[in-house]
Structures are given as structure tokens and as C-alpha cells.
Amino acid sequence: MSFKKSLWILTGSLLGLLAFDFKYTDPPWEVKLPSNLPKPVYSLNDNPITEKGFLLGKKLFYDGNLSSNGIVSCGFCHQQPSAFTQHGHDVSHGVNDRLGKRNSLAISNVIWQKTFFWDGGVNHLDFVPLNALENPVEMDETLENVLRKLNQSEKYRIAFREAFQVEEIQSAQFLSALSQFMATLISANSRYDKYVRNEGGQLSGQELSGLAIFKQKCSTCHATDLFTDGSYRNNGISNDFRYDKGREEITLNVNDRGKFKVPSLRNIEYTDPYMHNGSFYTLEEVLDHYTDGVKDSETLDPVLKQNAKLGITLNEQEKKDIVAFLKTLTDHEFLRDKRFSEY
Amino acid sequence: MKHKKPIFSFVFVLINVATFSQSSNLILSFNNNFGSEPLVFGKEYTNAHGENLRFTLLNYFISNIELIRTDGSVYAIPQDSCYFLVKHNLPESRNIQLSVPAGKYKSLSFTIGIDSARNTQSADKRQGVLDVGGQARGMYWAWNSGYIFYKMEGKSSSLPDSINGFYYHIGGFGGFDSPTLNNIRIKKLELAKTKVSAKKTPVLTITVDVAKFFNSQTPIKVTENRSIMWGPVSTQIADNYVDIFSLTHIHYKPGSK
Numbered sequence: 001m002s003f004k005k006s007l008w009i010l011t012g013s014l015l016g017l018l019a020f021d022f023k024y025t026d027p028p029w030e031v032k033l034p035s036n037l038p039k040p041v042y043s044l045n046d047n048p049i050t051e052k053g054f055l056l057g058k059k060l061f062y063d064g065n066l067s068s069n070g071i072v073s074c075g076f077c078h079q080q081p082s083a084f085t086q087h088g089h090d091v092s093h094g095v096n097d098r099l100g101k102r103n104s105l106a107i108s109n110v111i112w113q114k115t116f117f118w119d120g121g122v123n124h125l126d127f128v129p130l131n132a133l134e135n136p137v138e139m140d141e142t143l144e145n146v147l148r149k150l151n152q153s154e155k156y157r158i159a160f161r162e163a164f165q166v167e168e169i170q171s172a173q174f175l176s177a178l179s180q181f182m183a184t185l186i187s188a189n190s191r192y193d194k195y196v197r198n199e200g201g202q203l204s205g206q207e208l209s210g211l212a213i214f215k216q217k218c219s220t221c222h223a224t225d226l227f228t229d230g231s232y233r234n235n236g237i238s239n240d241f242r243y244d245k246g247r248e249e250i251t252l253n254v255n256d257r258g259k260f261k262v263p264s265l266r267n268i269e270y271t272d273p274y275m276h277n278g279s280f281y282t283l284e285e286v287l288d289h290y291t292d293g294v295k296d297s298e299t300l301d302p303v304l305k306q307n308a309k310l311g312i313t314l315n316e317q318e319k320k321d322i323v324a325f326l327k328t329l330t331d332h333e334f335l336r337d338k339r340f341s342e343y
Numbered sequence: 344m345k346h347k348k349p350i351f352s353f354v355f356v357l358i359n360v361a362t363f364s365q366s367s368n369l370i371l372s373f374n375n376n377f378g379s380e381p382l383v384f385g386k387e388y389t390n391a392h393g394e395n396l397r398f399t400l401l402n403y404f405i406s407n408i409e410l411i412r413t414d415g416s417v418y419a420i421p422q423d424s425c426y427f428l429v430k431h432n433l434p435e436s437r438n439i440q441l442s443v444p445a446g447k448y449k450s451l452s453f454t455i456g457i458d459s460a461r462n463t464q465s466a467d468k469r470q471g472v473l474d475v476g477g478q479a480r481g482m483y484w485a486w487n488s489g490y491i492f493y494k495m496e497g498k499s500s501s502l503p504d505s506i507n508g509f510y511y512h513i514g515g516f517g518g519f520d521s522p523t524l525n526n527i528r529i530k531k532l533e534l535a536k537t538k539v540s541a542k543k544t545p546v547l548t549i550t551v552d553v554a555k556f557f558n559s560q561t562p563i564k565v566t567e568n569r570s571i572m573w574g575p576v577s578t579q580i581a582d583n584y585v586d587i588f589s590l591t592h593i594h595y596k597p598g599s600k
Contacts, residue, residue, distance in 0.1 A: 036557040046467060046468075047465060047466075048463040085509070114520060115520055117486075119374075120519075120520065121486050121488060122466070122485075122486075122487075122488045123462075123520070124463055124465060124466075124488065125520035126465050126483070127466070127475075127488050130475065130483075130485040131485045131486050134485045135485070135486070142476075142480070143476030144476050144477070144480045147476050158379055170474060170477060171469070171474050171476035171477060172467045172469065172470050172474070174476070175466035176465075176466050178468060181464070218435070249487075250487055251518060251521050252524065252573070252574065253523065254522055256521075324387065
């Protein structure tokens with residue numbers, strides 16, 4: 001081999017190395033864990049978030065090509081201004097106007113969630129997108145076909161190569177990217193948070209009164225600053241479970257009939273309609289349900305049937321105070337955070 | 344640069360000798376049958392209840408294989424390489440080659456399905472046959488997270504014309520945060536004394552007689568239970584399908600040395 005040829009090879013290799021280094025520079029994405037929330041459930045060590053992984057996850061989240069009709073993206077039913085739920089739809093609205101049987105849940109603080117969906121059927125954040133993706137009344141696609149579409153796109157192939165160092169996009173990277181985006185959707189900068197963390201958040205007299213009543217009457221289920229204990233309960237929305245058995249569909253245990261996961265109340269001002277079937281459009285209706293509308297059944301949660309009385313006792317003023325308090329859980333920074341927005 | 348080539352080759356040979364001298368294998372060969380006949384998709388069979396059956400699909404997971412030596416000690420196939428998906432329409436998937444330390448073995452056990460731990464792990468630990476968008480496509484419930492352990496489908500002229508066929512999708516790892524169906528089943532097979540060495544690779548023929556699926560612990564009639572997925576009957580089916588696996592033959596083929 002001539003000296004000149006060797007030199008060329010050497011130079012080429014060096015350039016290649018430089019290019020390689022430059023291409024794969026992917027700074028880690030710092031996840032700031034709020035001090036008033038417990039230790040996350042999701043292992044960020046299994047799927048370390050990087051800037052490129054996050055951006056790729058976001059691109060996927062807002063890509064209608066993840067659905068069979070090319071329109072229904074994840075962001076279609078999980079809209080940022082509504083705290084990543086679907087505004088104005090009682091039950092989720094999928095491809096070709098097909099309707100699901102449950103209200104789409106808000107996506108925030110998912111790394112603290114042990115199980116997902118109203119019935120807790122999914123046990124790992126990575127597998128959450130699959131449920132919506134393959135549901136005929138939601139995105140009506142198959143993961144296999146989505147991977148085929150992504151592998152046909154040069155832009156996606158480059159993005160996946162840069163984020164995950166793979167030549168062929170497979171389920172693991174696709175699901176990990178979506179998890180990276182969802183994991184960053186942390187909402188903990190509401191006025192309430194800044195109040196409890198002594199960061200200058202002020203609550204009015206009425207809001208403080210609402211907080212006190214809330215702690216006494218609501219926090220059994222809506223516990224901790226996650227505002228859920230993650231349990232499944234029958235809150236008396238219905239006593240006819242023929243159409244939706246809730247948690248029982250997963251556990252096949254009749255004692256779970258009509259039970260649904262206690263949702264977080266963060267950003268509740270913007271996540272209407274409420275309840276697993278989206279039956280209430282205002283917070284006032286929700287509180288009226290708890291005082292006067294609870295329907296009895298075998299599995300009704302005992303906290304809603306104390307001393308043989310159905311529901312929770314609240315007077316009109318207390319309800320107003322609770323609503324005022326609940327609105328302090330709105331995290332305007334989160335709802336407007338440009339890093340998360342579609343455009 | 345010329346002088347480097349022999350060194351490279353020499354190192355290469357050394358590595359080869361080192362790996363080959365240690366490698367000893369065992370092959371599990373799954374033969375899907377209906378009674379004494381090899382299973383052929385589309386062919387007509389009659390089960391113990393006189394029902395007519397034509398199979399169109401048969402897939403099952405085999406995992407967590409353990410070999411018990413004659414001295415009672417156990418060799419477990421390492422976690423990262425202990426998952427296999429046998430698909431009847433993919434003949435190569437029916438032969439599982441395992442790298443096993445040389446020795447004498449008296450029995451073998453495996454899980455029909457996927458253990459609960461792997462059913463709850465992150466996506467990066469679900470590759471290869473566990474890839475839900477790849478090889479494991481159709482072998483996973485998205486709405487109720489978990490692998491389908493055993494999937495068998497087909498047609499039956501014993502069913503009314505308006506009905507398409509029979510579907511058995513059996514899964515259930517016991518539940519994540521509250522207990523539910525646990526259809527994980529472990530099969531143990533006696534091997535007498537089977538010697539594994541670098542010179543001889545034992546090939547264990549495991550016959551999978553799907554006729555017994557319908558008539559083992561509990562009679563299963565397609566005319567009564569033609570579609571079993573997430574429900575209590577699945578447990579009876581899992582109990583039945585443990586019995587469809589039996590060791591029918593052992594022969595040896597030359598090993599790597």
C-alpha cells in the first residue's frame with residue numbers, strides 16, 4: 001500500500017470519527033423532580049431522556065401517520081391547552097369519528113403512575129401508546145405498520161439513528177422515544193405548588209378554606225400532591241355496569257365491578273369533561289354528584305357511604321370554596337410550555 | 344502493514360478454538376401433531392368430541408428453560424436468551440438450539456408462556472421474539488398488558504355457517520397490582536440420562552399433540568367454547584395444554600468438535 005493511499009485512508013477515518021462524534025452529540029434532558037412529589041415509579045435509568053430522544057418522541061406524538069387515516073395523532077386526543085386531554089368530548093374520538101367508551105385521560109406526571117388508563121390495564125409507560133395505537137376506535141393502526149411507515153421515512157430514520165444509534169427502527173426505540181416525551185410532561189408549577197413549596201405562591205382566604213375542606217373530604221382518594229392515590233374505586237357515577245365493568249375487565253374480579261382509577265386533579269379547570277365516561281362538564285356538576293348524585297351498588301366505595309348515607313356532605317359555600325381551590329391547581333406554565341407544544 | 348496479517352489470523356484461530364472447544368449444545372425440536380399425524384394447516388381432523396377441525400394458526404411461547412443434572416444441580420438458560428416463540432408456519436422456529444454446559448442431565452423444564460417479570464418490563468427488554476411490533480405481533484394484549492402465551496385458531500364445520508371459526512388466545516401472568524388469571528404453566532420432562540458434550544449434541548423431540556388440547560383435564564368443545572381469550576375458561580385450557588407436550592424421542596447428532 002502506498003504512503004499516499006495510507007494517508008488518504010487515515011484522513012478519511014479521522015474525518016469519519018469527527019463526523020460520528022458530531023452527529024451523536026445528544027445532551028441528556030434534565031428532568032427536574034419537584035420537591036413536593038414522591039419518588040417516580042418509572043425508571044429513567046432504563047430509558048435515559050436525551051434532547052434528541054425527547055424531540056423525536058414529540059414529533060411522533062404529534063404525527064397523524066401513527067393512525068390508520070393519517071389524521072389522529074396522540075396529540076389529537078391529548079391537547080396541551082387542555083393539559084393533554086381532549087376538550088369537549090365526553091368519550092375519546094378516534095379515526096373516522098369512531099367513539100370509544102371512556103373519556104381520554106390527561107397526560108401529565110406519568111412517571112409517578114404505576115398503572116395506566118381508567119381500568120389500569122397497562123402496567124408500564126412504554127406500552128401506553130400501543131393501547132391507543134391498536135384500538136380500532138382510537139388510532140386503528142398496528143405497531144408493525146407504523147414501524148414500516150417510519151422506516152420508509154428518511155427523516156425518521158435519521159432522527160432514530162441520532163437518538164438511539166439504530167439503522168432500523170424497531171418497537172423498542174419507537175416506544176422509548178414516546179416515553180421520553182411523555183415522561184417530561186411534568187406539571188408541578190401551579191399556584192398551589194408554589195404555595196406549598198414556599199416559592200411565593202399566594203392562596204386567597206377562599207382558596208385556603210377550599211384546601212382545608214378538600215383535605216378533610218376529598219384527599220382520601222385524591223391523596224398527596226399527585227392528587228390521586230392510584231387506586232380503583234366506584235364513585236357512584238352509575239349502578240348499571242353492563243356497558244362498562246371498569247377494573248373488573250382487567251382483574252375479572254366481581255369486587256372490582258364499576259371501579260375506575262382515581263384521576264389526578266391537576267389542571268382540572270381545563271380537563272373537562274370529567275369522570276370515566278365524561279358525563280360532567282363543570283366542576284359544580286362534579287361536586288353536586290358527590291353530594292346528591294351518588295348511585296349505590298355492591299361495589300360503591302365505602303367512603304361514599306358512611307353511616308348509611310350516600311355521598312359527601314358539603315354545603316353550597318363549601319363547594320364554591322373547593323372549586324376555587326381546585327383552580328389553584330392550574331399550571332399555566334405547563335399548559336403553555338413551548339417545549340411541549342405542537343407548533 | 345504486511346506483517347500484521349499472520350498475527351491477525353493467528354488470533355482469529357485462537358478465538359475460534361477457544362469458543363468451539365467450550366461449546367456444547369442441546370436441541371429442542373417441537374413437532375406439532377394432531378394425534379399421531381403431523382399437524383398440517385387446512386387439513387381436516389376430528390377431535391375426541393367428534394367435532395371437525397381445520398387449523399389455521401398455532402403459536403406458543405417457550406421460555407425459562409432449565410436443565411437438571413443427574414446430581415440434582417440446575418442449569419438455567421440465561422434470562423437474556425431464554426425466550427422462544429414457536430410458530431407452526433415457521434419451521435425453523437420449531438427447533439431451539441441451546442448452549443448448555445457439558446454434562447449429564449436427567450430432566451428439563453420450561454415455561455409455556457412468559458414469566459410475570461418480563462411482562463412488566465420496559466420496551467428495551469422486549470426485543471427479538473418479545474418485540475410486540477415484530478416477531479411477537481399478535482401475541483400481545485395492548486389493552487391488558489401482557490403476552491398471549493398460546494394462540495390457536497381454525498375453522499370447524501361443526502360450527503354454524505354464520506360463525507367464522509375458533510379462537511384460543513391464552514395469556515395471563517397473574518396480574519400486576521392485583522391478582523388475576525395466572526396461566527403461566529411449567530412443563531417438566533424426564534430425560535433419563537442425556538449426555539451433552541462438545542462431541543455429541545442431543546436432539547430432544549418434543550411432540551405437541553393438539554388433539555389433547557380438547558380432551559385432557561377438561562373437555563373443550565369448539566361448539567361450546569369456540570372463542571376463549573381473557574376469561575376463566577382460559578385457565579382450564581392452560582391446564583389442558585400442559586399435557587399436550589411430551590418427550591417422544593432423543594437422538595444425537597455430531598457436535599461442534
